[in-house]
Amino acid sequence: GAGVSQTPSNKVTEKGKYVELRCDPISGHTALYWYRQSLGQGPEFLIYFQGTGAADDSGLPNDRFFAVRPEGSVSTLKIQRTERGDSAVYLCASSFRGEDEQYFGPGTRLTVT
Amino acid sequence: GENVEQHPSTLSVQEGDSAVIKCTYSDSASNYFPWYKQELGKGPQLIIDIRSNVGEKKDQRIAVTLNKTAKHFSLHITETQPEDSAVYFCAASKGGSYIPTFGRGTSLIVHP
Numbered sequence: 001g002a003g004v005s006q007t008p009s010n011k012v013t014e015k016g017k018y019v020e021l022r023c024d025p026i027s028g029h030t031a032l033y034w035y036r037q038s039l040g041q042g043p044e045f046l047i048y049f050q051g052t053g054a055a056d057d058s059g060l061p062n063d064r065f066f067a068v069r070p071e072g073s074v075s076t077l078k079i080q081r082t083e084r085g086d087s088a089v090y091l092c093a094s095s096f097r098g099e100d101e102q103y104f105g106p107g108t109r110l111t112v113t
Numbered sequence: 114g115e116n117v118e119q120h121p122s123t124l125s126v127q128e129g130d131s132a133v134i135k136c137t138y139s140d141s142a143s144n145y146f147p148w149y150k151q152e153l154g155k156g157p158q159l160i161i162d163i164r165s166n167v168g169e170k171k172d173q174r175i176a177v178t179l180n181k182t183a184k185h186f187s188l189h190i191t192e193t194q195p196e197d198s199a200v201y202f203c204a205a206s207k208g209g210s211y212i213p214t215f216g217r218g219t220s221l222i223v224h225p
Contacts, residue, residue: 040217042117042202042215042217091157101162102147104158
């Protein structure tokens with residue numbers, strides 16, 4: 001079956017611009033996670049949704065970062081006033097009802113120039 | 114919070130040799146320990162996991178061991194093949210809705 005998909009695969013933007021990153025989880029997975037991965041590092045947690053609500057947003061670095069999941073399926077990570085330090089690969093994962101096994105998408109590589 | 118240390122950062126082996134990657138964790142409440150393989154340009158893929166109620170789990174050429182007392186767990190790959198070359202991440206969590214904490218990764222290079 002289809003896995004987790006993310007679009008775009010690559011995004012280059014200028015400092016100060018606004019970006020949106022999209023995640024399509026595996027069908028039927030109610031839990032959705034966003035992570036950020038910098039070069040040479042493991043995934044770093046950003047936010048976790050259970051259904052439509054953010055169950056844990058403690059990993060969002062500041063108020064420039066926001067994520068939504070209005071219908072409990074597709075999620076969008078939104079970054080305002082991007083900074084060069086936001087450059088990283090943004091990974092999305094989903095799991096069935098928050099069970100342990102998470103399935104990752106291929107990621108979106110964000111480059112802020 | 115949880116802290117996961119992973120060693121080595123780079124591991125180079127000859128095809129057919131075994132490879133061992135080690136991780137330690139700090140939170141004694143952690144009870145779920147997955148291992149992920151990440152190939153270049155792709156997302157992490159779960160390859161094996163272990164829960165705190167067992168000490169060892171094996172799946173073909175891959176095995177994971179867990180020592181709860183010492184708070185460390187290891188990934189063992191036997192009969193390595195060039196296609197095993199990738200970055201491997203360990204993680205620890207308290208299971209369920211708790212968020213896993215990842216190690217910094219080990220770049221495994223298998224020379225043919």
